[in-house]
Structure formats: C-alpha cells, structure tokens
Amino acid sequence: MSAIRCFTASFILLVASAAMAQDRRVPASAAELKLSYAPIVQRVQPAVVNVYAAKMVQNRNPLLDDPLFRRFFGMPGQQQPEQMQRSLGSGVMVDATGLVVTNNHVIEGADQVKVSLSDKREFEAEIVLKDSRTDLAVLRLKDARERFPTLDFANSDELMVGDVVLAIGNPFGVGQTVTHGIISALARTQVGITDYQFFIQTDAAINPGNSGGALVDMTGKLAGINTAIFSRSGGSQGIGFAIPANMVRVVVASAKSGGRAVRRPWLGARLQAVTPEIAETLGLKLPSGALVASVVSNSPASRAGLRSSDLIVAIDGQTVDDPNAFDYRFATRPLGGSSQVDVQRGGKSVKLTVALETAPDTGRNEIVLTGRSPFQGAKVANISPAVADELHLDVDTEGVVVTDLADGGTAANVGFQKGDIIVSVNNQKILKTSDLEKATRESSRLWRITLVRGGQQINVTLGG
Secondary structure, three states: OHHHHHHHHHHHHHHHHHHHHHOOOOOOOHHHHOOOOHHHHHHHHHHEEEEEEEEEEEOOOHHHHOHHHHHHOOOOOOOOOEEEEEEEEEEEEEEOOOEEEEEHHHHOOOOEEEEEOOOOOEEEEEEEEEEOOOOEEEEEEOOOOOOOOOOOEOOHHHOOOOOEEEEEEOHHHOOOEEEEEEEEEEEEOOOOOOOOOOEEEEOOOOOOOOOOOEEEOOOOOEEEEEEEEOOOOOOOOOOEEEEEHHHHHHHHHHHHOOOOOOOOOOOOEEEEEOOHHHHHHHOOOOOOOEEEEEEOOOOHHHHHOOOOOOEEEEEOOEEOOOHHHHHHHHHOOOOOOEEEEEEEEOOEEEEEEEEOOOOOOOOOOOEEOOOOOOOOOEEEEEOOHHHHHHOOOOOOOOOEEEEEEOOOOHHHHHOOOOOOEEEEEOOEEOOOHHHHHHHHHOOOOEEEEEEEEOOEEEEEEEEO
16 A cells, blocks of 8 residues: 555656746747737836945954054054955845845854945844854845835745746846846755855856845745855856745744744754665665754754654655755744654654644853953853754764854954863863853963864864
8 A cells, every 4th residue: 555655646746847847938939939028027126126234354363363563553452454345246035124135154243234225225234143054144224104016935945956946136236136046956964165055056157246146036036145256356257046935924923923043943853865876775776864963951852853864854745855955844834833843763654743833942141252361352152952953063062062163253363263161261161151261361371172063073272
C-alpha cells in the first residue's frame, strides 16, 4: 500500500507540474514579439523607491594611536577627523502607510536614512527592524500623511526556472531603471550571503545600487528582493541573486506587528549535509536531504520524536535537498501551528509533526562592555537556545558569546568577531556576562584570553 500511495503522490505532482508548465508558452507570432512590459512597469514602478543612507566615520590615522607620536608633535588630545560616508540602494513599498523593505547592508550603521520616491519627493525614514540573518531591513517614512502605492507579494514557491522577471532599482545612482531577464535557477544554497541560503538566481541585469530593489513577476507581484551579484568586474555579468518573497513576507510581518526582531520557528536540532560518502553508508541513491546530527532535549524536534541519524527528506510535502533548504522552508512557516516532516529512518519512511514555536531566550543578559579593556565596544550575551540558533552554534554550547561589535571599538580593532565564545580572561573562567564584565573592570598590563571560534580554541595575549 505504501508503494501505491507513493506512486499516487508522484503522479499528482507530475500532473500539477505539467499543468503549471502549460500556463507558460513562448511567443506564437511576430505580433506577440512586439508585446511590451510597459503596462507592468507603469503599475509597479511607483512602489519602488531609492534609499540613501549616511553615517559619520573617523578617518583613522594609525600614527595618532601612538601616545609618543601625539606627545612629540604636541597633539595630546587631538580627535581624529570625521567624514560623511554615503551608500545608496533601492527599496520596495510594502504597506500603504509608508513601510519600505530594503537590504540590511544598504542601511547598516546609518545615522541618517532618506527615501526618494519615483516622483522625486524625498522623505526622512526611521529604521523599524533590521534582520542581518536575511539581509533585510524595514523602514518607515517619517511625517507621511498619505497612502502610497505598494507591491503585493507573489508566492515565490510557485516560480519556475525560465519565468520572465523584471528587476527595478537604482543602479550606480543613475535613477530608477528597469531590466528584464529570466529566472536562471531556484534554491541557490552555496552563495554565502546570508544565514538563509535559498536564493532566486536571475540573469536580469543587476548592478551596485540595485540592492533592495524589486524582482517582479509577469503579474506585477514582488517575487523577491534583489540583494547581490556575482561579478569579477563590479558590474553585472548575468548572475544576480534575490531573496524569495516568502522570506521577505516573514520579515515584513514581524515589522508590522511591532517587533524589533524577527520571530521564527525553532527546530532544536543540528543538521548536516549528506556527502557522497554518507549517502553510500546509508544506502542512498543520491546525496540528498538533511541529516540530523544532534537533538536538543525538550525542543520541538525532541518532542516530535526526531532522532540523531534521521534523514529529513521533505517538509509539508516540499522536498528538502540539503540543510539550507530545510532552514529556509522551516523559517518561513507561521508560528503557532505545526509542520509535517518526512524522515527516512533505518530504510523506512516516518512522518513527524513538529510544533512551530520560538526558541527559549531566558537568561540572555546581553550587555555592551564599555570599560577600558580589549573587549571595549563588544556586545556579549549568555548563550540561550535562541542565541545559539541565531549564531549557528552547536546546540549544547554554553557560556558567553560576542553578538555584535561597535565600529571603531577596541574589540573590533583587535580582531574579535561575532560568534566568538569567551572561555577565560586572565585565568578567570567566564560562565556568564557578569563574569566578563567584572573581569574587564580590573586593570591589567597584559590580557590573556581564551576563546573558541569555529570550534577551535584560541589563546591570545594582548597589551593593556
């Protein structure tokens, strides 16, 4: 019976795929080749905006870091000069009250953000939400007293390779520009841009300044947010990447609900890719799926019955090719319900129901270290399940981790990185953030620090 059910499901999927393919066709006549995208562009263009960000940065002269140099030249307290650094990008209006989605890297660290509409009007904007894990940010126009044109979200899971798309943005700051192409690939997972590796690839010309702009389908809906290009020259070479609309929708929904951070489901298990060697060991025909390496006790995965060595092959009927694909699918599920996960266990198929709930975040106690020490400017937190999930740490990791670094702070300058786990300082074991704060209050000529980075223990000695 199971074989019959499997065949029936496969047959239904084939019929559905064939039906979707029949909705798409090549031009049938010379007259159809003269058709224009202008009606779509005219409808969509007013909802695409230009985003300008500015921040003050110090022009660091390394000689001024030397107290002997400053004393010799009579500059004991001289401040290093500052200059305005500007960046530009694009954005999409997703709510008529003036809510704009763009890339996080466009506005990262900005002191001032402005949004320019297609009719040339400019508005100051406030940052409502930043999500570095998806490289998305949501802005709100200030002093806006009107209704703005918006784009509706497409269901990006329905996109197919070969579909025609338009890219609209502000490349090189020349002004709003429209290019067209096709979807070259779906579910690109080896790009290395964000935590959630599941991009739409397109050959529509995308250049610097297009970041945050709209990738639009032929119904005029938002298929994705353009975020990066593959280039050896700095210009478009026909390989651009966009964040799928279904992920953008999750981030925008969090902003609309008033959240300062995106709330996502937590699995509570560490997954690993299936290599050809692992596939051979498991007797698999293809190295596909997400292999469960470990499970957190009392997590949604644990309560659902997921075990180490289980192979996840699908979630809610959608095939899972690798851990990145599962992470994306799971992260775009709505909180409060449940998802069905298909697992291969010992050669048998098992269906598990996983609750969609957020990771516990009690006891984070996040602080910024301001005392004179190598840690000055570092934000650190106790490792809760939520922190471990955010930073992709092993599920059983404990201790204190660096969650952020201030630009120009001592911690950033001496080489600390986000995700560093602080083990000890001057032979004092660091178990919680209060331990580290206490250790940094003590003056010292030498700082002996032990940390873990990428699973490797590192011992460093720094001058006081």
